[in-house]
Amino acid sequence: MTLHTARRASLVDQVIEQLKNEISSGTWPVGEKIPAEPVLSDSLGVGRNTVREAVRALTHAGLLECRQGDGTYVRATSELSGAVRRRLRTAELHEILEVRRALEVEAAKLAAARRTPEDVTVIDDALLRRHEAGDENAYVEADLAFHAAIVAATHNRVLIDLYHDFSAALRASIAERVDPEHADAAHADIATAIRAGDGEAAAQATLACLGVREPSSPDA
Known part of the structure; x- marks a missing residue:
């Protein structure tokens, strides 16, 4: 200390x-x-x-x-994180997913445009750790690290701080619903799109990761 x-x-x-x-x-x-x-x-x-x-x-x-x-x-890591964690205790799953969508979809778009080779390495390493996680705790930490690495690749300090506080509060929620098989392909697609600099593909893959489908266009 x-x-x-x-x-x-x-x-x-x-x-x-x-x-x-x-x-x-x-x-x-x-x-x-x-x-x-x-x-x-x-x-x-x-x-x-x-x-x-x-x-x-x-x-x-x-x-x-x-x-x-x-x-x-x-x-919690901050007053904001503590407040968010208390709120998440009584939040509905769809409410949590809506907030994650607001933060993570935008982060994926920005990361695709701003990522550095070092950012891509960190994202790929986190993806590998997630895939190889041998127990529930390791999976939760690796999953959070993967999404946090994407947010870090935005190089937006406000977004990084907000997500840091939110993800600290989110840890307990993820642990309650842990599923090591969840959206493996979508996570890999997010990393691939960011590596390629394709913001739209990164956003769509993030939506798939969260189990959200964009509504069809009226003209479709």
């Missing part, structure tokens, strides 16, 4: 920011227990009351979850 010693001014706020950095950087992944209060207190050089207040604030914000008699766990 690489926490810096907090100065006396605004101790609680400083501790909150440093704990948030550990979460957002991935040092403390979602689902992992954070160090115990005495350890944090010693690492930061502040009193336990200060640590307790900072943890309480992050719990209220939805980033942490205190489990009685067990410890404190990372629940």
